[in-house]
Amino acid sequence: MSTRVDGVETYAHLWRAPAYPRRWVLWDTAEGVPEGVLVFDRGTNCLVDIDEGPLRGEVLRRMREAGVPESDEYPGRPCA
Numbered sequence: 001m002s003t004r005v006d007g008v009e010t011y012a013h014l015w016r017a018p019a020y021p022r023r024w025v026l027w028d029t030a031e032g033v034p035e036g037v038l039v040f041d042r043g044t045n046c047l048v049d050i051d052e053g054p055l056r057g058e059v060l061r062r063m064r065e066a067g068v069p070e071s072d073e074y075p076g077r078p079c080a
Contacts, residue, residue, distance in 0.1 A: 011050060011059045014039060015066035024048075024068050025075035026060065037070075039063070045076040 014024050027040045027047075037060060039048040050056045064070075 007051065007055045008058050008062070014048065014059060015062045015068060022069055024063065026063060026068055026070040027075050028070060028072045030072065040075045042076055
């Protein structure tokens with residue numbers, strides 16, 4: 001197997017069915033990030049750190065294919 005496939009599988013939990021619906025959200029920030037899309041974990045109320053480059057694109061592609069919701073508004077709770 002290639003390193004790229006191994007790297008992508010590290011993030012497989014992001015596109016598999018979650019224990020609670022809508023835990024992961026693709027947040028379209030439209031600025032600040034070259035691709036403009038961040039993965040947000042509503043369970044921890046934090047961004048998910050994903051390596052940049054082709055690996056990141058593959059993770060986003062698989063998440064979209066799995067039906068992960070997308071938003072252009074902040075998808076988390078207010079910070080305490």
